[in-house]
Amino acid sequence: MTGMPTSRRKTALARPHPAATDTAAVQDSPWRASRERVRDRQVKREAVIRAAAHAFNRKGYHNTSLDDIAAALEVSKPTVYYYVSNKEQLLFECFVAGIEPIRAAVRAARSPNVPARERLQTVLGHYGQAVASEFGWCMVRAEDQDLSPTMSAHIKSLKSEIDQGIRRLLREGMQDGSIQPCDPKMTAFALAGALNWIAHWYRENQSMTGAQIATAFIAIFENGLLPRTPLSPERAPGGSER
Amino acid sequence: MTGMPTSRRKTALARPHPAATDTAAVQDSPWRASRERVRDRQVKREAVIRAAAHAFNRKGYHNTSLDDIAAALEVSKPTVYYYVSNKEQLLFECFVAGIEPIRAAVRAARSPNVPARERLQTVLGHYGQAVASEFGWCMVRAEDQDLSPTMSAHIKSLKSEIDQGIRRLLREGMQDGSIQPCDPKMTAFALAGALNWIAHWYRENQSMTGAQIATAFIAIFENGLLPRTPLSPERAPGGSER
DNA sequence: TAGAATATCTACTCACCAGTATGATGCATG
DNA sequence: CATGCATCATACTGGTGAGTAGATATTCTA
Numbered sequence: 404m405t406g407m408p409t410s411r412r413k414t415a416l417a418r419p420h421p422a423a424t425d426t427a428a429v430q431d432s433p434w435r436a437s438r439e440r441v442r443d444r445q446v447k448r449e450a451v452i453r454a455a456a457h458a459f460n461r462k463g464y465h466n467t468s469l470d471d472i473a474a475a476l477e478v479s480k481p482t483v484y485y486y487v488s489n490k491e492q493l494l495f496e497c498f499v500a501g502i503e504p505i506r507a508a509v510r511a512a513r514s515p516n517v518p519a520r521e522r523l524q525t526v527l528g529h530y531g532q533a534v535a536s537e538f539g540w541c542m543v544r545a546e547d548q549d550l551s552p553t554m555s556a557h558i559k560s561l562k563s564e565i566d567q568g569i570r571r572l573l574r575e576g577m578q579d580g581s582i583q584p585c586d587p588k589m590t591a592f593a594l595a596g597a598l599n600w601i602a603h604w605y606r607e608n609q610s611m612t613g614a615q616i617a618t619a620f621i622a623i624f625e626n627g628l629l630p631r632t633p634l635s636p637e638r639a640p641g642g643s644e645r
Numbered sequence: 646m647t648g649m650p651t652s653r654r655k656t657a658l659a660r661p662h663p664a665a666t667d668t669a670a671v672q673d674s675p676w677r678a679s680r681e682r683v684r685d686r687q688v689k690r691e692a693v694i695r696a697a698a699h700a701f702n703r704k705g706y707h708n709t710s711l712d713d714i715a716a717a718l719e720v721s722k723p724t725v726y727y728y729v730s731n732k733e734q735l736l737f738e739c740f741v742a743g744i745e746p747i748r749a750a751v752r753a754a755r756s757p758n759v760p761a762r763e764r765l766q767t768v769l770g771h772y773g774q775a776v777a778s779e780f781g782w783c784m785v786r787a788e789d790q791d792l793s794p795t796m797s798a799h800i801k802s803l804k805s806e807i808d809q810g811i812r813r814l815l816r817e818g819m820q821d822g823s824i825q826p827c828d829p830k831m832t833a834f835a836l837a838g839a840l841n842w843i844a845h846w847y848r849e850n851q852s853m854t855g856a857q858i859a860t861a862f863i864a865i866f867e868n869g870l871l872p873r874t875p876l877s878p879e880r881a882p883g884g885s886e887r
Numbered sequence: 888t889a890g891a892a893t894a895t896c897t898a899c900t901c902a903c904c905a906g907t908a909t910g911a912t913g914c915a916t917g
Numbered sequence: 918c919a920t921g922c923a924t925c926a927t928a929c930t931g932g933t934g935a936g937t938a939g940a941t942a943t944t945c946t947a
Contacts, residue, residue: 434925444923444924447924461790462790463788463790463791464707465707465791466790466791468903468904468905469904469905469906470903470904470905478925478926479925479926479927480904480905480906480926481906481907481924481925481926481927482924482925482926484905484906484907485923485924485925489905489906490904490905490906520870520871523870546705548703548704548705548708549705549707549708573870576870580872581872582870582871582872583868583869583870583871583872583873585864585865585868585870586861586865589858589861589862589865590865590870592839592842592843592846593839593862593865593866594839595842596838596839596840596841596842596843596845597834597835597836597838597839597842598838599838599842599845600834600837600838600839600841600842601834601838603838603841604834616831619828619831620831620835622827623827623828623831623832623835623866624835624865624866624869624870625869625870625871626825626827626869626871627825627866627867627868627869627870627871627873628762628765628815628818628824628825628827628832628866628867628869629762629824629825629867629868629869630822630823630824630825631825631869631873686893686894689894710933710934710935711934711935711936712934712935720895720896721895721896721897722896722934722935722936723895723896723897723936723937724894724895724896726935726936726937727893727894727895731935731936732934732935732936
């Protein structure tokens, strides 16, 4: 009987987001599929990762408990711990799942028989798609501050790999004449920032797909805001990916 | 005596960032200034906000306890609660402190006697400075998921105000011919994303100031990656702000 | 100088949650 | 069908941290 009628409910304050359908089950759970125990560790492990990504997307890392994830899969918490060693690793796995396609694209962009700007287009296209994927949020938001030094270092190096790849493409583009002279470091930051931010506003079932957004962004970055002299009718000679 | 020598230490897992100088005191605390009680509620309140921003910057919102903030100010937790009602409000105040200068810049950019691209330059300049400021992190990272519906809606409307302002400048720029035809919505997202992301990599005492970074970004966005026909010797006719 | 208002502290409560101890249940295989 | 392994659950621990109760000290005011 504290008196004041102002909103008490410690719980309500601590969890600002009780969110209607909280235990919103994941669409496909290897457990719900059949009641008898399926022996496929890898499939289940990936289902756990995916469920975690889903929950992190909606409620954020810190507002998601492992009980939430377990509930979404309709299993108990120890089951989750049977497939991953702890919460941090769960975030890390989501991060890797999100960033891997980008790394692949960067590695594939080494072929020097294509103008660097076109190769950059391809990389940025995959980048945008990855950020808009189900793991995009985790990839973008995996914070230093929530990870052990080891994991943090690992993540940093993966991110750096991509950053360096983009800078290299920019430099190569300046050399082969397909890209306007610019500061590769700052330009890479601007590009990555614009694309990363997609994770903050993009939601599935939106009008545009990740690839379409990436294409639009590439056009913006290529053309620039400054009006171009209207004597180059073809603005993007290379075919956009997809 | 659990057996396995694998890393136990529940605490170490839960707080991955014990960070050497954790209770790193804030430079200027109205409390440390003089031991007798100063009667200046507003000054102290602002000191609390600033200390919170500092802590959030370094450790993130969820890894910062109100005890941390109190310790940084060399007071006790109830003292902090004497100036703010709860942790959420603390985040909100930091957000507002960060975003206010941008809103001011957007409002000031209504004067129609200057080309819209130049007005946009000014807005983006202030934007970049704000993101690189001590409140930048809080402004950019104030998550929906950590806020009550009321606060969340409030923040959304403030953000939207800026977004709409940028889109309007883009449209005006297309009309007055100072800006290349483009999709204002996507372009505003790209601009805001690139600038917001500054908060993720910028640290003070870096070689560039926030304003300098903003200037560099504006140049990148204006020129575009596509080489320009080398017949326009002056690339940015408008003087850069500052 | 007596009270009132302001400012601050010590010492709690209580919910939440990561992670675990322990044991049960099914499955394969000899 | 016994044994060992894989899989999963119940029920717990221990620690953390938001927020508070209630007392105390200091300053203002009448």
